[in-house]
Amino acid sequence: RSGEMAKLTQLIDNEVFRAYATYATVVLVKMMLMSVITAYFRITRKAFVNPEDTASLGKGESAKKYLRTDADVERVRRGHLNDLENIVPFLGIGLLYALSGPELSTALLLFRIFAAARISHTFAYLIPLPQPSRGLSWAVGYGVTILMAYRVLKTALYL
Amino acid sequence: RSGEMAKLTQLIDNEVFRAYATYATVVLVKMMLMSVITAYFRITRKAFVNPEDTASLGKGESAKKYLRTDADVERVRRGHLNDLENIVPFLGIGLLYALSGPELSTALLLFRIFAAARISHTFAYLIPLPQPSRGLSWAVGYGVTILMAYRVLKTALYL
Amino acid sequence: RSGEMAKLTQLIDNEVFRAYATYATVVLVKMMLMSVITAYFRITRKAFVNPEDTASLGKGESAKKYLRTDADVERVRRGHLNDLENIVPFLGIGLLYALSGPELSTALLLFRIFAAARISHTFAYLIPLPQPSRGLSWAVGYGVTILMAYRVLKTALYL
Numbered sequence: 001r002s003g004e005m006a007k008l009t010q011l012i013d014n015e016v017f018r019a020y021a022t023y024a025t026v027v028l029v030k031m032m033l034m035s036v037i038t039a040y041f042r043i044t045r046k047a048f049v050n051p052e053d054t055a056s057l058g059k060g061e062s063a064k065k066y067l068r069t070d071a072d073v074e075r076v077r078r079g080h081l082n083d084l085e086n087i088v089p090f091l092g093i094g095l096l097y098a099l100s101g102p103e104l105s106t107a108l109l110l111f112r113i114f115a116a117a118r119i120s121h122t123f124a125y126l127i128p129l130p131q132p133s134r135g136l137s138w139a140v141g142y143g144v145t146i147l148m149a150y151r152v153l154k155t156a157l158y159l
Numbered sequence: 160r161s162g163e164m165a166k167l168t169q170l171i172d173n174e175v176f177r178a179y180a181t182y183a184t185v186v187l188v189k190m191m192l193m194s195v196i197t198a199y200f201r202i203t204r205k206a207f208v209n210p211e212d213t214a215s216l217g218k219g220e221s222a223k224k225y226l227r228t229d230a231d232v233e234r235v236r237r238g239h240l241n242d243l244e245n246i247v248p249f250l251g252i253g254l255l256y257a258l259s260g261p262e263l264s265t266a267l268l269l270f271r272i273f274a275a276a277r278i279s280h281t282f283a284y285l286i287p288l289p290q291p292s293r294g295l296s297w298a299v300g301y302g303v304t305i306l307m308a309y310r311v312l313k314t315a316l317y318l
Numbered sequence: 319r320s321g322e323m324a325k326l327t328q329l330i331d332n333e334v335f336r337a338y339a340t341y342a343t344v345v346l347v348k349m350m351l352m353s354v355i356t357a358y359f360r361i362t363r364k365a366f367v368n369p370e371d372t373a374s375l376g377k378g379e380s381a382k383k384y385l386r387t388d389a390d391v392e393r394v395r396r397g398h399l400n401d402l403e404n405i406v407p408f409l410g411i412g413l414l415y416a417l418s419g420p421e422l423s424t425a426l427l428l429f430r431i432f433a434a435a436r437i438s439h440t441f442a443y444l445i446p447l448p449q450p451s452r453g454l455s456w457a458v459g460y461g462v463t464i465l466m467a468y469r470v471l472k473t474a475l476y477l
Contacts, residue, residue: 234368237367237368240399244349244350244352244353244398244402245350245353247349247402247405247406247409248346248347248349248350250409251342251343251346251409252342252343252347255339255342255343258339259339287368287370288370289370289373290370290371290373290374293370297353301350301353304350305347308343308346308347311339311340311343312340312343315335315336315339315340315343316336317333317336317337317339317340318337318340
């Protein structure tokens with residue numbers, strides 16, 4: 001089966017595909033960091049949602065007071081959900097775009113802009129920066145994804 | 160590296176894969192529209208969640224009244240989350256299904272039904288249409304995804 | 319076009335890719351089950367969020383009392399969202415990892431641990447089991463995904 005493995009390796013050897021693999025992994029790991037930041041704020045702010053999570057903080061009524069929402073926790077969670085809403089389309093459309101045979105330089109430019117936009121979005125959301133910082137970083141990532149979707153449909157359209 | 164690129168281009172030239180690329184892009188772009196509809200309702204209903212988003216509407220207490228939930232905004236957000244919950248499985252299982260060598264006519268039928276079901280789901284949710292419109296459109300998309308999952312496991316099972 | 323189809327079939331014939339296809343489908347179908355469990359609890363607990371969903375339970379004020387949150391429904395929904403947050407990264411990073419040419423035995427081990435961790439996470443969340451059951455199962459799936467991300471970046475890095 002080394003012949004088949006060679007073909008797979010060729011896919012990962014293709015430069016556009018490697019660029020996709022790199023930037024898709026970067027934005028997914030960035031998204032995963034949101035879980036850790038949520039856990040950090042839940043623990044430091046003592047703001048939990050599941051009763052079993054407060055068991056170590058006390059018994060009965062004394063633990064119940066930690067079942068509450070916290071503004072910082074909710075902010076990170078909104079950033080996480082926004083990541084899901086925007087990185088899932090990039091994951092799918094970006095893969096198909098990478099397979100549609102774009103110019104390496106164009107593909108690299110779009111992947112870099114998308115990753116920079118999503119990283120900026122996280123900083124704008126968590127610091128938080130005054131608007132329109134967050135709105136603009138969202139819009140740039142959104143626009144790049146739409147551009148790639150247009151290219152996929154132009155290349156592959158089969159209804 | 161033109162040989163490798165040729166192989167990638169062959170992937171996108173395969174008709175089943177092109178059909179997947181088309182319908183996956185369509186449902187992802189439809190899902191992305193939910194962000195724009197949410198933003199539209201937030202702005203027209205003046206219902207925001209982040210203090211920094213209301214800064215342009217006034218200062219101090221006069222801006223605080225716009226930090227509120229709105230039934231229409233929440234409805235779009237529920238539709239968006241339902242999209243994520245259902246389109247993510249389609250994205251993954253549909254790709255594997257397209258690579259499992261199905262009949263073109265069967266694949267096209269399943270992709271078309273899934274896309275139609277998710278578009279119907281959005282209309283049923285946002286208008287809103289009386290039940291069981293939304294429930295049925297959800298169930299049809301769900302059933303199609305399960306059918307494709309069955310075919311993937313039958314073809315590829317390697318535990 | 320049988321030549322192209324043959325190439326696609328070779329992809330699904332590759333053992334690492336088949337293992338990915340199997341475990342990705344398993345965890346996605348598991349995630350899809352969360353929708354059914356949510357619907358089950360909404361119906362048995364009579365706890366709905368959309369007015370049109372309560373129409374069959376009575377008219378006017380008598381139906382309004384079913385527009386409420388229920389602790390069990392909310393628990394399943396949190397488990398579902400946690401699945402999305404963790405299975406989406408696995409879907410993307412796992413695919414790229416499978417294409418990066420890993421040893422079959424290593425890939426199988428990582429896929430199996432990830433699937434077991436996510437299934438454990440669901441049981442720990444829904445029963446619920448005392449902590450750190452849920453926390454540990456989350457961390458194991460998270461760690462496996464980070465390991466695969468490291469391998470993808472080591473193999474494919476193209477910034």
